[in-house]
Amino acid sequence: MKPRSPFSAVLVLATFSLLAAGCGGVAMPSLPFMGEKNIERSRVPVNSTAYQCAGGKRFYVRMLENGASAWVILPEREFRLDRVAGEAGRFGNGKAVLTVGSEEVSLVDAPTLSFTGCKIPSAEPPKPESSKAEAPAKK
Numbered sequence: 001m002k003p004r005s006p007f008s009a010v011l012v013l014a015t016f017s018l019l020a021a022g023c024g025g026v027a028m029p030s031l032p033f034m035g036e037k038n039i040e041r042s043r044v045p046v047n048s049t050a051y052q053c054a055g056g057k058r059f060y061v062r063m064l065e066n067g068a069s070a071w072v073i074l075p076e077r078e079f080r081l082d083r084v085a086g087e088a089g090r091f092g093n094g095k096a097v098l099t100v101g102s103e104e105v106s107l108v109d110a111p112t113l114s115f116t117g118c119k120i121p122s123a124e125p126p127k128p129e130s131s132k133a134e135a136p137a138k139k
Contacts, residue, residue: 045073051105053118059107061098070098072107 044050048062048071060073069082070091081091081098089100096109107115 048073050121051115051118052121053115057115057118059115059118061100061105070100072096072098074113 045060045062048060050058050060052058062071062073063069064071064080067083069080071078071080079093079096081093081096084090084092084097091098091100096107096113099106103119105115105118107113107118
């Protein structure tokens, strides 16, 4: 058997390099912290209603099965409550109770969790109060 020349090894290596260069290279995957600006996404769960409560507490409710049950979404957990028979606007699971009134909503999961005075947050920022003493008009 005849030994191969070093020239053939160089020729094979050069051919492989040219072929690899013609493939275009490697594309980097799109990572959330690279490239374009990060887009702020809504923190409201899909198909849910946000409620702002006393003490700065907040939770979300998603109605299921045409109002037959409610899915409660808290920062630390989620759970389902079924409509309480004979009581309009009341959902429960034997431990937690969600009461949906015309003006306010409350959620109680005794003895540790209580959300009271909850309302849908206003989309408009509060208007500043006008001062009673206005500056005199310029002439």
